[in-house]
Structure formats: C-alpha cells, structure tokens
Amino acid sequence: MKTGYREVKQALLNRLRAGEWPPGAIMPGEVQLAKEFACARVTVNRAIRELADEGIVRRRRRRGTEVLGDRGRQARLTLHQARQQVVGRGQVYAYRCLSQRRLVAGAGLAQRLEIPAGSALRALRCLHLADEQPFQLETRWICVKAVPEAAEQDFAAEPPGEWLMRLKPLSEAEHRIQAAAARPPEAARLQMATGAPLFVLQRRTWWRGDPVTWARLLHPGDAYELVVRDGV
Amino acid sequence: MKTGYREVKQALLNRLRAGEWPPGAIMPGEVQLAKEFACARVTVNRAIRELADEGIVRRRRRRGTEVLGDRGRQARLTLHQARQQVVGRGQVYAYRCLSQRRLVAGAGLAQRLEIPAGSALRALRCLHLADEQPFQLETRWICVKAVPEAAEQDFAAEPPGEWLMRLKPLSEAEHRIQAAAARPPEAARLQMATGAPLFVLQRRTWWRGDPVTWARLLHPGDAYELVVRDGV
DNA sequence: AAGTGGTCTAGACCACCTT
DNA sequence: AGGTGGTCTAGACCACTTG
Structure with a gap:
C-alpha cells in the first residue's frame, strides 16, 4: 500500500x-x-x-x-438558469418575454456597463414562472458590439440567459447579491406587495474583456434562497 | 521554450x-x-x-x-467575519453582546441543529457595528457537546464567530442566503423600519461530522451586498 | 479485452525570495 | 548564495467502464 x-x-x-x-x-x-x-x-x-x-x-x-489564520470561509457557489432552478424544484417552468427593445446607451447605462455612451444595446424585460407563479423577473441589457447576433435575435421564445450561455459560454462574470424592497412595477410583475423584500442577483459578464451583458434578476424574497454547501 | x-x-x-x-x-x-x-x-x-x-x-x-453544456455558472465566494468586513470598508468596528444564555435544546432547535433534544446549548444574540451604526445582528447557538469550552466562555468581549474560528478552524459549513422582511425586534436592533428588507445569511457548521453551531446573520438590506467575482 | 483517465516515481531544472 | 516551491519529463502501473 x-x-x-x-x-x-x-x-x-x-x-x-x-x-x-x-x-x-x-x-x-x-x-x-x-x-x-x-x-x-x-x-x-x-x-x-x-x-x-x-x-x-x-x-x-x-x-x-x-x-493561514483569519482567512474567511470559502464556499463554492453554482448559479443556474431560472429554468434549471424551477425544474430542479420539480415545478413546471414557463417563460414570458415582456418587452424587447433596441436602444443606444445613455450616460448612466454606459457607465454601469462600462461601455462608451451611444453604444447599441438590446434591452429586455422577462418573466420566469414556476407552476404559473412568478419566479424571477429579469431586466437585461446586451451589448450588440460584443454579441452582434443579438441585434436581430428574437427573445420571445428563448430566455436571453440561455441564449447567451449557448452563444458565449465561458465568459467571465461578476455577481452581486442584495436584498431590496420591491418597487411598484416590480411588485406588480411578481404579484407581491410593494416594499416586500426581494432577493436581487445582479450579473455582469465579459467576453475576452469586452462587456457582454448586465442582468438584474429579482426573486420574491419569501420564496427563494441560495444554498451553498461547504467550503472550497 | x-x-x-x-x-x-x-x-x-x-x-x-x-x-x-x-x-x-x-x-x-x-x-x-x-x-x-x-x-x-x-x-x-x-x-x-x-x-x-x-x-x-x-x-x-x-x-x-x-x-459540458448547460452547466451553471460557478463562483467562488469568500465570507469574512463582521469585523473584517467592516474594517475592509474603512469603518470603525465595534461589538456588543446583547445576551448570552445556557439552555437545553427543545424539539424545534434540536431538529434545526440536527442534535438530540435535551442537548446543552449556548444561545447568543450579538450586534456588530460599523461607525456606530448597526451592521449585523447575530443570533447563534453553539453545541456544548462539540465545543465543551463554550459552556464557560464569556462572549461579552469577543464575537462568537471569531472565537469559534480560532477554536475550531477547518470545520465544514453550509450557508443559506435569503431576503426577508425585518420583524419588529430585529428592526429595532438594526434601527430600521419593520418590514424593511433584510439580507439574511444562515450558517451551520460541523466539526468532524458533529454539529457545532448555527448562526443567523442579519444585515440591513439597503446597506449590504455580497460581491462574487468571476467563476471557478 | 482494451482503452481511457488517475496517480505515483525519481530525477531534473527553474524562478523566486529571503538572508 | 542558497533553499524553497513550481513545474516538466518519461515511464509505469492501476482503476474503471465500455464494447
């Protein structure tokens, strides 16, 4: 041995x-x-x-x-698409594209996405449902420069997250997790009370250094949790 | 080459x-x-x-x-003690132990901690401050069986998280992240409005398979975010 | 049965940093 | 200047799983 x-x-x-x-x-x-x-x-x-x-x-x-002594706890987090999360819960998944527009970045968006003002963007608002109930409200911008195919793509049938994952896998990402109060339009879309807690996940991704997308994913706070098993 | x-x-x-x-x-x-x-x-x-x-x-x-195709995004998360987070923001850290008691586990606690009912526990409620402002409200139970030293330890001066990290480093952990509405006592402690969003981190740890501690860490939702840079 | 990844060995050279 | 970790090599055997 x-x-x-x-x-x-x-x-x-x-x-x-x-x-x-x-x-x-x-x-x-x-x-x-x-x-x-x-x-x-x-x-x-x-x-x-x-x-x-x-x-x-x-x-x-x-x-x-x-x-090392005072190192923080390390954990490995896996974030799945809404569809996988819903199916994984044993529920029926459904997707609805609420709006999709073309626009050019104003000063605010340009700064948030770290792109030049005036850049072409695709703006989306989508709803992901679990057993007919609102599961996730998605607000997303896609940089046409980094993903030219996005200019003509129709997102009525396919969630942009899955589409991007297929088109540009292996991109870099940054995530921010917050708790926030639901504002009126969000609350209405998610069928919850204004001011009720939201679980907020924001994700920015890059493809070979160029900004690709910025997404804001909202979950009703009382029905969502992120589980991270163990360190490393 | x-x-x-x-x-x-x-x-x-x-x-x-x-x-x-x-x-x-x-x-x-x-x-x-x-x-x-x-x-x-x-x-x-x-x-x-x-x-x-x-x-x-x-x-x-x-x-x-x-x-692999539909793999989720993987991210590496590092969770630090409240002190490190506060100091890292450039603020002044302060710690206050609100209460510390000895008790035996009832049915509910026993189930949550996965220990036999009747086990000896240490129950704590602590507040962590950043520049005099409430930063984190901590509710924690420590299993005396796994950590005998906890029976007599005085947590008035040292945060239990840091103490445990010193005494039982390299323990296994499970984390849950949620958004929740502040209940009246929590809201009062954190100086926020009842019903306002809370960022909730729950952590359970094990030492060689035995449950060690269960902690519930609450942050005012409007002043906290968790940032996770990139995959792997 | 055969081919793939999983791992070990012994030796070697290199890069870096502390002394 | 010297010792530490970082990495590569060539060869070997093993473990597992598929055909």
Missing part, C-alpha cells in the same frame, strides 16, 4: 485541525514531508497545493508553506 | 470558446493532445484536470473528456 496524495492531504489536515501547526506557523518543507510519508515530493506537492487552493495555507518560494 | 500546463489549458480554452468542441463532444485523449503539444501526458492531465475542477468538462475513465 502506497501513500497517495489524498492520504497525505488528509494527514496534514488532521494535524492542522489538531493545532500542530498554529496559524502563522511554517509547515515543514516538501522534501522533509516526502521523506516522512515515504513518497515522492510531487505527491506532497499536490496535497499541499490543494490545501493552498482551498485557502488553508499560503505557499511562497523560499519562505515555505504558511498556515 | 517548453509547453507548460498553463499554455495547454489556455489553448484548450480558446478552442472551446471557438466552438471547436461543442457541448457533449468528447475531446481528444491525453496521449494525443500530449503528442500535439509536444509535452508529457502529465502536463496535459493537469491542464484538463483544472478545466474539470472549474466545471467546464467532465472526465470519466474509458469514456474520455466530455465538454
């Missing part, structure tokens, strides 16, 4: 949990650990690299592997 | 972005790619393994590497 990187990693984790190397301490070097575990240095390297990826230690050349 | 795993990964990403291998397709095997890039198989392996870690492809023995 050989010593694999998983065992090495687990052994190191156990020692860390036991407080053998307190935060701030420098762990033994790879060569020494490899000798101790009777394995190749690469094996130790992979074990420790994963610990570093998980934010548990920090590695620096010449300095060694430092145990 | 040799071909490193970073270059291989980038090259593969570019081809994926270009649509060379659409979702559902099976990418060439490691041996073939290694030949093409004129590098060792392990180098290709590491490149593709990272793509798999990022949820872009799925690898299965004998079957090959499959390009």
Whole structure:
C-alpha cells in the first residue's frame, strides 16, 4: 500500500485541525514531508497545493508553506438558469418575454456597463414562472458590439440567459447579491406587495474583456434562497 | 521554450470558446493532445484536470473528456467575519453582546441543529457595528457537546464567530442566503423600519461530522451586498 | 479485452525570495 | 548564495467502464 496524495492531504489536515501547526506557523518543507510519508515530493506537492487552493495555507518560494489564520470561509457557489432552478424544484417552468427593445446607451447605462455612451444595446424585460407563479423577473441589457447576433435575435421564445450561455459560454462574470424592497412595477410583475423584500442577483459578464451583458434578476424574497454547501 | 500546463489549458480554452468542441463532444485523449503539444501526458492531465475542477468538462475513465453544456455558472465566494468586513470598508468596528444564555435544546432547535433534544446549548444574540451604526445582528447557538469550552466562555468581549474560528478552524459549513422582511425586534436592533428588507445569511457548521453551531446573520438590506467575482 | 483517465516515481531544472 | 516551491519529463502501473 502506497501513500497517495489524498492520504497525505488528509494527514496534514488532521494535524492542522489538531493545532500542530498554529496559524502563522511554517509547515515543514516538501522534501522533509516526502521523506516522512515515504513518497515522492510531487505527491506532497499536490496535497499541499490543494490545501493552498482551498485557502488553508499560503505557499511562497523560499519562505515555505504558511498556515493561514483569519482567512474567511470559502464556499463554492453554482448559479443556474431560472429554468434549471424551477425544474430542479420539480415545478413546471414557463417563460414570458415582456418587452424587447433596441436602444443606444445613455450616460448612466454606459457607465454601469462600462461601455462608451451611444453604444447599441438590446434591452429586455422577462418573466420566469414556476407552476404559473412568478419566479424571477429579469431586466437585461446586451451589448450588440460584443454579441452582434443579438441585434436581430428574437427573445420571445428563448430566455436571453440561455441564449447567451449557448452563444458565449465561458465568459467571465461578476455577481452581486442584495436584498431590496420591491418597487411598484416590480411588485406588480411578481404579484407581491410593494416594499416586500426581494432577493436581487445582479450579473455582469465579459467576453475576452469586452462587456457582454448586465442582468438584474429579482426573486420574491419569501420564496427563494441560495444554498451553498461547504467550503472550497 | 517548453509547453507548460498553463499554455495547454489556455489553448484548450480558446478552442472551446471557438466552438471547436461543442457541448457533449468528447475531446481528444491525453496521449494525443500530449503528442500535439509536444509535452508529457502529465502536463496535459493537469491542464484538463483544472478545466474539470472549474466545471467546464467532465472526465470519466474509458469514456474520455466530455465538454459540458448547460452547466451553471460557478463562483467562488469568500465570507469574512463582521469585523473584517467592516474594517475592509474603512469603518470603525465595534461589538456588543446583547445576551448570552445556557439552555437545553427543545424539539424545534434540536431538529434545526440536527442534535438530540435535551442537548446543552449556548444561545447568543450579538450586534456588530460599523461607525456606530448597526451592521449585523447575530443570533447563534453553539453545541456544548462539540465545543465543551463554550459552556464557560464569556462572549461579552469577543464575537462568537471569531472565537469559534480560532477554536475550531477547518470545520465544514453550509450557508443559506435569503431576503426577508425585518420583524419588529430585529428592526429595532438594526434601527430600521419593520418590514424593511433584510439580507439574511444562515450558517451551520460541523466539526468532524458533529454539529457545532448555527448562526443567523442579519444585515440591513439597503446597506449590504455580497460581491462574487468571476467563476471557478 | 482494451482503452481511457488517475496517480505515483525519481530525477531534473527553474524562478523566486529571503538572508 | 542558497533553499524553497513550481513545474516538466518519461515511464509505469492501476482503476474503471465500455464494447
């Protein structure tokens, strides 16, 4: 039975949990650990690299592997399209495009999207339903420059999120999560009371550095939660 | 100049972005790619393994590497203690313990914490302030069985989150994020109107499988947002 | 049965940073 | 200047799953 990187990693984790190397301490070097575990240095390297990826230690050349202390909790979040979320709940999904327009960016939009004023945009407002009930209200802008196909695309049948995911997968993204009070038009669309809490997810994406889209996704606060299982 | 795993990964990403291998397709095997890039198989392996870690492809023995299509967006979230968040904003942090009690779990609490009814608990209510303003209202239960030191600890001076992080680092966690309406006592503590939106983060943690703590962290919705940069 | 990914080894060179 | 981690290589064996 050989010593694999998983065992090495687990052994190191156990020692860390036991407080053998307190935060701030420098762990033994790879060569020494490899000798101790009777394995190749690469094996130790992979074990420790994963610990570093998980934010548990920090590695620096010449300095060694430092145990981190006040690191925050890390969690891995997966955000799905509305359709997948609804189907995953075992409900019936439906999509409705409320409006789709072409426009040019004014000063405000230009700043928010980080594009030049006057850029061509596609503006959308859509509703996603779960079992006929409003699930998500989507407001979205798409930069025609980054996605020329958007200029002529009809979004009456297909949600723009899914369309974009198909056309421009592997784009970079930034997300912001907030709680906000529903304003009258939003409340009406979502069939909730004005001022009631909304779960707000805003997403901006880039394709090779160029802004692609900006979306604001609203959920009724009493019927939505985001679950993030565990660290790393 | 040799071909490193970073270059291989980038090259593969570019081809994926270009649509060379659409979702559902099976990418060439490691041996073939290694030949093409004129590098060792392990180098290709590491490149593709990272793509798999990022949820872009799925690898299965004998079957090959499959390009995923409708995967959700993956994001890496880092959750810090209230103190770090406040200090990070450039504000002055203050902590106030509103109440700390000892009690035994009733049926409801026992179920929520997944512990036997009658277990000893520590119950806390704390307020975290930023520049004298309410920042976070914390309600927390700590299982004495998993953390015996909690029975006698005085939390008047130190936030329980920081204390636990020090005592039981590297615990597992589950997070839930919601938007909710402030109930009267919460609203009063946070100096906001009843019914106004709250950003709610609930966290449960385990230490080697045993439930450790359950915390409910409330932020005024109009003054808080969670930012998640990019995928992976 | 065969082919794919998963992992280990031993050795090597390099890049970087602290001393 | 020297020691640390970062990475590559070539070869090997294993584990799994499909045909």
